[in-house]
Amino acid sequence: MYVDNPDATLHAIADQDSDTRAARAAEWGVGKTYADYRELLADPDIDAVEIILPHHLHLPVTSEALAAGKHVSLQKPMCLSLDEADQIIAASEASRASGQLFRVFENFRSYEPFRLARKLIDEGEIGDPLSLRMKNISGHGVGGWTHTPIARAWRSDTAQSGGNLSILDHGYHMASIAMYLMGHVESVHTLSTRNSADAFPSTPAMITFRFANNDRLGSWEIVRAPDLLVRTNYYGDDEWVEVTGTRGVVLVNRCSGDMLGVPPVTLYRDGVTRQFSDVELHWDASFRDGGREFTRAIMDGTQPDLDAVEAKAVLAFCLAAIKSESDHSEITLNEMESEGVTG
Amino acid sequence: MSNGRVKVGFIGAGTISYLHELGYHDNETGELYAIADPAPGLAESRKEQWGAQKAYTDYKALLADPAIDAVEILLPHHLHLPITLEALAAGKHVSLQKPMAISMDEGRQIAAAAAGSDKIFRVVENYRTYEPYMRAKAMIEAGEIGDLITIRVMMVRGAGKGGIDTPPAAQAWRDDLALGGPAQSMLDYGYHVTSIVTYFMGPIDKVNAMSDLDGPEGFTGIPAVISWRHTAGQYGNWNMVTAPDMMVRTKYYPLDEWIEITGSRGIIWTNRCTGDLLGKPPVEMYRDGEMRSYSDMETDWGDSFRVAAQNFTDAIVNGTQPDMDGEEAVHALAFALGAIKSASEGRDVKLAEL
Numbered sequence: 001m002y003v004d005n006p007d008a009t010l011h012a013i014a015d016q017d018s019d020t021r022a023a024r025a026a027e028w029g030v031g032k033t034y035a036d037y038r039e040l041l042a043d044p045d046i047d048a049v050e051i052i053l054p055h056h057l058h059l060p061v062t063s064e065a066l067a068a069g070k071h072v073s074l075q076k077p078m079c080l081s082l083d084e085a086d087q088i089i090a091a092s093e094a095s096r097a098s099g100q101l102f103r104v105f106e107n108f109r110s111y112e113p114f115r116l117a118r119k120l121i122d123e124g125e126i127g128d129p130l131s132l133r134m135k136n137i138s139g140h141g142v143g144g145w146t147h148t149p150i151a152r153a154w155r156s157d158t159a160q161s162g163g164n165l166s167i168l169d170h171g172y173h174m175a176s177i178a179m180y181l182m183g184h185v186e187s188v189h190t191l192s193t194r195n196s197a198d199a200f201p202s203t204p205a206m207i208t209f210r211f212a213n214n215d216r217l218g219s220w221e222i223v224r225a226p227d228l229l230v231r232t233n234y235y236g237d238d239e240w241v242e243v244t245g246t247r248g249v250v251l252v253n254r255c256s257g258d259m260l261g262v263p264p265v266t267l268y269r270d271g272v273t274r275q276f277s278d279v280e281l282h283w284d285a286s287f288r289d290g291g292r293e294f295t296r297a298i299m300d301g302t303q304p305d306l307d308a309v310e311a312k313a314v315l316a317f318c319l320a321a322i323k324s325e326s327d328h329s330e331i332t333l334n335e336m337e338s339e340g341v342t343g
Numbered sequence: 344m345s346n347g348r349v350k351v352g353f354i355g356a357g358t359i360s361y362l363h364e365l366g367y368h369d370n371e372t373g374e375l376y377a378i379a380d381p382a383p384g385l386a387e388s389r390k391e392q393w394g395a396q397k398a399y400t401d402y403k404a405l406l407a408d409p410a411i412d413a414v415e416i417l418l419p420h421h422l423h424l425p426i427t428l429e430a431l432a433a434g435k436h437v438s439l440q441k442p443m444a445i446s447m448d449e450g451r452q453i454a455a456a457a458a459g460s461d462k463i464f465r466v467v468e469n470y471r472t473y474e475p476y477m478r479a480k481a482m483i484e485a486g487e488i489g490d491l492i493t494i495r496v497m498m499v500r501g502a503g504k505g506g507i508d509t510p511p512a513a514q515a516w517r518d519d520l521a522l523g524g525p526a527q528s529m530l531d532y533g534y535h536v537t538s539i540v541t542y543f544m545g546p547i548d549k550v551n552a553m554s555d556l557d558g559p560e561g562f563t564g565i566p567a568v569i570s571w572r573h574t575a576g577q578y579g580n581w582n583m584v585t586a587p588d589m590m591v592r593t594k595y596y597p598l599d600e601w602i603e604i605t606g607s608r609g610i611i612w613t614n615r616c617t618g619d620l621l622g623k624p625p626v627e628m629y630r631d632g633e634m635r636s637y638s639d640m641e642t643d644w645g646d647s648f649r650v651a652a653q654n655f656t657d658a659i660v661n662g663t664q665p666d667m668d669g670e671e672a673v674h675a676l677a678f679a680l681g682a683i684k685s686a687s688e689g690r691d692v693k694l695a696e697l
Binding site: 130137142189191207221223226248261269271330 | 504576577578580592603610621629630632690
C-alpha cells in the first residue's frame with residue numbers, strides 16, 4: 001500500500017513477535033518497530049494506523065487508536081457483532097470532531113474490474129440494475145500464497161475470528177461488493193449444510209437477498225471444489241459477479257484468482273458484447289489503491305469509503321446470513337439490531 | 344401404425360402446436376395424422392398446412408378415432424388432467440405438454456393413471472432434448488467435472504428481436520388462475536427450469552423463493568430468486584428478471600437462460616437456450632486450467648421439439664418409457680409449486696410436505 005505512495009510512508013510496525021517484526025522492518029525498510037502497539041499509539045510522529053489484527057481485537061484497538069488521536073484504517077471484517085460496530089461508530093463520530101478519519105478497508109471496492117463495473121452501472125450502460133449474482137469458488141490454488149500456521153490458528157478459534165469465515169471473513173468482501181454495486185440489503189436467506197468442524201463451515205451455501213426499497217434481488221453462491229485448479233497469485237479462490245439491468249448485463253469475470261483466463265469485465269447491451277481488458281488486473285493493486293485512498297483522504301480531510309455506518313451495514317448483511325443459516329428463515333437486517341454476538 | 348409409423352393426433356392447435364409439429368417433418372417412426380381444436384376452422388387449416396389426414400373440432404371424436412395411436416396434449420393447463428385421463432382410457436399413448444398440471448393433486452392423479460395404463464405416458468419438457476443441455480448432461484455423466492456440487496440458473500426476459508408473436512388468446516387463459524395456474528414464472532415457464540435442474544442434478548429436498556409473486560400479466564412471479572438443496576446434498580440457485588429494454592436475439596421467445604454447474608474438478612456452462620443473448624459458444628467447460636468451448640451441436644431451440652417428438656414415437660415403436668415419466672414429472676411439478684408456496688408463505692418448503 002505504501003510503495004510509491006506520494007502522500008505517506010510506512011513509518012512503524014507493531015507486532016508481538018520479534019522475528020516477524022524484524023523481518024518485516026528489513027523487508028519494507030521501516031525504521032521503527034514496537035513490541036507493544038500501545039507504544040506505537042503513543043508515538044507522536046505517527047498520524048494514522050492500519051489495524052490488521054485478529055477480528056476480536058478490532059474493537060478495542062480501534063477505540064484505543066482513535067483515543068490516541070490517530071486516523072484509523074481497519075481491515076475487514078469490521079468486528080464480530082453489531083454491538084461492537086455501534087461502539088466503533090460512536091468512537092469514530094466522537095473523534096471526527098478533531099478531524100480524525102475512520103474507515104473499514106475492504107479491498108474489493110478498490111479492485112479495478114469492480115470499479116469499472118460500478119462505473120458502467122452509474123453511467124447507465126445497463127439501465128436500472130435489477131439482479132445481482134455473485135459466486136465465490138475456492139479450489140486447488142496454483143501459484144499463490146500459502147497460509148501460515150499462525151494465520152490458520154487464530155481463524156480456527158471462534159472467539160478470535162467470529163467463526164464462519166466463509167460468510168463473515170471472506171463473505172465481508174462479497175457483502176461489501178453487493179452493496180457497492182446495488183445498494184443496501186433489506187433481508188437475506190441462507191441455505192447450506194453447516195459443518196461446524198470446518199473453518200469455512202458454510203460451504204457450499206446459497207445466499208439470496210432482497211435489496212432495500214425496490215424489487216432488486218441477489219444471489220451469492222459459496223462453493224469449494226477440491227480438485228479444481230485455480231491459477232492465482234494470492235488465494236486459491238476466485239469470484240465472479242453479474243449485474244443484470246433493464247437494458248444490459250455487466251459481468252466481472254475474475255478477482256483474487258485468474259481462473260477462467262477471460263477478459264475481466266464484459267458488457268452486453270443492444271445485441272453488442274464488449275470485453276474490457278484495459279484495467280489493472282492484479283488483485284494486490286487493490287491494496288495499493290485502497291491504501292492511497294486512505295492517505296489521500298487524510299491529506300484532503302475527506303471521508304474515505306467505507307465509513308463506520310456503511311461498514312456496519314455490510315456486517316449486518318453477513319451476520320443476518322449466518323443467523324438465517326441456523327434459523328432456516330429469511331432474516332431482515334432490522335431484526336439483527338437486537339442480536340448479540342454471533343457464533 | 345398401419346404403415347409402420349405411429350399415427351399421432353394433436354389435441355390443441357394453439358401457439359405451441361407449431362413447435363411440436365416440427366417433430367413430424369422427418370420422423371421415420373411417427374406422423375402427424377389428426378388435429379383437434381374447438382376454434383372454428385383452426386384444426387382444418389392446420390391440417391391443410393401440415394399435410395395431416397383429419398381435423399376435429401371435438402377432441403372426443405379424435406380420441407374415438409381407432410386409426411390414432413397416440414396424442415400430444417397441447418392445451419391450457421387446467422385441461423391437462425381430465426384430457427390425459429380420457430386419452431389413456433381411450434387407449435392412446437400420451438405425450439403431455441409441460442407443465443404437467445397446476446396442483447400436486449392433479450399431477451398425482453395423472454401419474455397414477457399413467458402407472459395403471461399399459462399405454463406410454465410422458466410429459467414433454469423440451470429443454471431436456473435441447474442439444475446443448477444433452478451435451479452438458481453427457482459431459483457430467485462422463486465424469487468430466489467430477490462430483491456435482493452446485494448449479495446456478497439465470498433467466499432474463501427481455502424485448503424480442505425476431506421470434507414468435509404470442510397472440511392475445513394465448514396470453515388470456517394464462518392470466519386466469521384457474522386455467523393457467525399460479526406464478527407463471529415458476530410453474531409455466533419455470534417448469535422448464537425445474538425439469539432441467541433435476542435432469543442435471545437429481546431430486547430436490549427443499550426450496551426457498553423470494554418473490555412478491557406479482558409482475559406482468561401472463562407472467563407473474565418475476566422478479567424472483569430461488570435457492571434449493573438437492574436430496575443428495577447439492578445446492579442451486581435461480582435468478583429471474585424482466586429487463587424491458589434488453590434486446591434478446593431470438594427465433595422464438597424473447598428470453599434466454601444461462602446455467603453454470605460446478606463439480607469437484609471443473610465447471611460446465613450452457614450459455615444460451617431459447618434466445619441467443621450473449622452470443623457465446625453454447626457449451627463451455629473449465630477444468631485443469633483449461634477453458635474449452637463447444638460449438639459442434641445444434642443450437643436452434645426449435646430442434647429440441649423435433650428430438651422430443653422423435654423420442655416419443657421411437658419409444659412407442661420400441662415399447663420403452665420416454666423421458667419424463669409420471670414420477671419424475673410430479674417431482675418437477677413439486678419443485679415449482681414448492682417455490683411458489685415458499686414465496687407466498689415466506690419460509691423454506693420441503694417438497695415432501697406437498
